Amino acid sequence: MLIRHTRPSDVKPSEITPRAVFADRRRFLATAAVAGATAVLSPLLAGPAVAGRKLDGITKSPFSTDEELTDYKSVTTYNNFYEFGAGKDDPVENSADFEPRPWTVAVEGEVAKPGVYDLDDLIRPHALEERIYRMRCVEAWSMVIPWVGVPLGDVIKRLEPTSKARFVAFDTLYDPKRMPGQQRAILDWPYREGLRMDEAMHPLTILAVGLYGEELPNQNGAPIRLVVPWKYGFKGIKSIVRISFQEAMPPTSWNIATPHEYGFYANVNPNVDHPRWSQARERRIGEFFKRETLMFNGYGEEVAHLYTGMDLAKFY
Amino acid sequence: MTPEQRLRWIVKPLVFVLCLMPLAWLAWRAVTGDLGANPIEATNRFLGDWALRFLLITLTVTPATRLTGQAVFMRFRRMLGLFAFAYAVLHVSSYVGLDQFFAWAEIWADIVKRTYITVGMATLLMLIPLAATSTKGMIKRLGAARWKALHRLVYPAAIGAVVHFYMMVKADVREPLIYAGVLAVLLGYRVVAAWRRGAKPARRTV
Numbered sequence: 001m002l003i004r005h006t007r008p009s010d011v012k013p014s015e016i017t018p019r020a021v022f023a024d025r026r027r028f029l030a031t032a033a034v035a036g037a038t039a040v041l042s043p044l045l046a047g048p049a050v051a052g053r054k055l056d057g058i059t060k061s062p063f064s065t066d067e068e069l070t071d072y073k074s075v076t077t078y079n080n081f082y083e084f085g086a087g088k089d090d091p092v093e094n095s096a097d098f099e100p101r102p103w104t105v106a107v108e109g110e111v112a113k114p115g116v117y118d119l120d121d122l123i124r125p126h127a128l129e130e131r132i133y134r135m136r137c138v139e140a141w142s143m144v145i146p147w148v149g150v151p152l153g154d155v156i157k158r159l160e161p162t163s164k165a166r167f168v169a170f171d172t173l174y175d176p177k178r179m180p181g182q183q184r185a186i187l188d189w190p191y192r193e194g195l196r197m198d199e200a201m202h203p204l205t206i207l208a209v210g211l212y213g214e215e216l217p218n219q220n221g222a223p224i225r226l227v228v229p230w231k232y233g234f235k236g237i238k239s240i241v242r243i244s245f246q247e248a249m250p251p252t253s254w255n256i257a258t259p260h261e262y263g264f265y266a267n268v269n270p271n272v273d274h275p276r277w278s279q280a281r282e283r284r285i286g287e288f289f290k291r292e293t294l295m296f297n298g299y300g301e302e303v304a305h306l307y308t309g310m311d312l313a314k315f316y
Numbered sequence: 317m318t319p320e321q322r323l324r325w326i327v328k329p330l331v332f333v334l335c336l337m338p339l340a341w342l343a344w345r346a347v348t349g350d351l352g353a354n355p356i357e358a359t360n361r362f363l364g365d366w367a368l369r370f371l372l373i374t375l376t377v378t379p380a381t382r383l384t385g386q387a388v389f390m391r392f393r394r395m396l397g398l399f400a401f402a403y404a405v406l407h408v409s410s411y412v413g414l415d416q417f418f419a420w421a422e423i424w425a426d427i428v429k430r431t432y433i434t435v436g437m438a439t440l441l442m443l444i445p446l447a448a449t450s451t452k453g454m455i456k457r458l459g460a461a462r463w464k465a466l467h468r469l470v471y472p473a474a475i476g477a478v479v480h481f482y483m484m485v486k487a488d489v490r491e492p493l494i495y496a497g498v499l500a501v502l503l504g505y506r507v508v509a510a511w512r513r514g515a516k517p518a519r520r521t522v
């Protein structure tokens with residue numbers, strides 16, 4: 001992935017540092033700091049340690065909504081990311097020290113080009129796009145988030161799945177030391193998600209590596225996560241380390257935990273309630289009044305055809 | 317100042333103000349915009365937490381009195397119980413007035429369809445007669461025995477509040493389980509005390 005530093009003194013805006021070089025330099029800086037040059041180097045170290053590295057060369061997308069964005073603070077402090085704790089403010093607090101680099105993603109299963117890919121090798125061949133999407137959480141709140149990412153379909157095409165690949169499965173990193181929420185079995189770790197192949201290939205589905213023009217903050221699923229805007233937020237698996245192509249429908253975490261509450265499809269659907277609350281309305285974060293929830297989160301025109309003939313009350 | 321005066325004019329008002337502190341804290345956070353991205357949810361949960369906490373605090377009064385032999389604790393039981401009720405009413409009000417904004421059809425649907433809301437409603441309904449009969453006059457009118465029998469409703473109400481909390485949680489039930497543990501100790505104490513009383517029927521306690 002291409003990165004650019006925010007501090008003007010560091011690197012000229014035009015200069016682009018490949019992530020590996022950058023990481024090496026950081027390691028060097030860290031060593032140097034330990035060696036005793038703390039006073040001089042700590043500002044340099046402090047810079048890269050915080051989120052907010054700008055992403056370069058982002059193009060706009062016709063798939064973006066022009067709705068008002070949810071403010072950056074809400075997007076980055078009100079999160080469901082149980083790997084860092086079950087409270088909404090746990091992820092931002094408990095992920096501060098999480099180091100999402102270096103990062104590799106294992107590609108497995110029914111695919112012509114399996115292997116362990118460095119994140120850059122997976123993403124960099126594709127142009128980064130800004131995708132401003134509605135995000136509807138299964139808990140009946142919603143946001144509008146300017147993601148930065150690449151279409152999952154483009155990445156998949158490059159990996160060349162075989163004709164047997166009917167589903168794509170994803171795993172989150174399992175590392176209880178770095179993800180303290182995993183020290184307790186709230187969910188059956190690692191977090192797992194999956195899509196039907198046609199859902200994965202749909203142009204709305206993206207692998208996000210940033211938001212608000214910057215690299216993904218840890219609490220939002222750094223360094224790489226899934227975004228499927230017509231599905232409930234929990235389908236958007238975070239900190240992905242494995243992508244597996246398979247013939248059978250993969251098990252998914254919330255479905256394992258409470259099968260009668262969370263299904264595999266998890267399409268936003270105001271007509272099918274969660275057993276414990278209504279899905280007819282939602283609170284857009286920042287607004288007082290609830291608003292009507294839209295079928296497929298308002299992306300019905302693009303995706304409804306994927307589900308023709310399916311009983312969505314049964315396949316929730 | 318006699319001890320009675322000190323209790324009346326200093327300690328009780330102090331405890332009263334102390335019981336208002338969570339509310340003051342909530343108001344402060346609301347005014348300073350410190351309730352996070354979803355202030356309505358934060359408010360509702362905060363008030364529900366304190367309703368439950370005050371209910372449990374109220375239930376510690378009798379054991380505390382018995383264990384320490386300090387009858388003075390009993391003087392705070394009514395106030396604490398009424399605060400539990402007040403926070404419960406505010407909690408439900410925030411659900412009706414902030415969360416649902418008086419969408420009565422939705423609220424009714426929630427009450428009948430969502431078990432955790434049904435349980436919350438039942439809990440509130442149990443607390444209402446307790447609050448309504450909390451005055452000296454009502455105790456007299458009902459008679460001590462009937463009043464006491466009625467006020468045993470606080471036990472199912474406390475259980476209801478914990479169950480309500482437990483049922484609304486998505487996956488991490490640790491917090492409601494802590495409350496359940498505290499409640500189990502408080503109720504367990506009463507069971508054991510009653511059992512001992514049964515063994516030695518001569519001893520009479522409140």
Ligand code: HEM
Nearest residue numbers: 361364365367368404408411433436437439440477481484
């Ligand atoms: C009609 C009656 C009631 C209704 C409609 C109601 C509704 C609710 C709602 C909507 C939530 C939050 C759910 C969420 O944020 O996802 C909640 C949570 C809660 N309620 Fe109630 N409630 C009622 C009565 C009570 C009573 C009487 C008590 C206690 C005495 C109580 C204690 C709690 C507690 C402790 C929580 C959990 C707060 C937390 O998450 O920290 N509720 N209730």
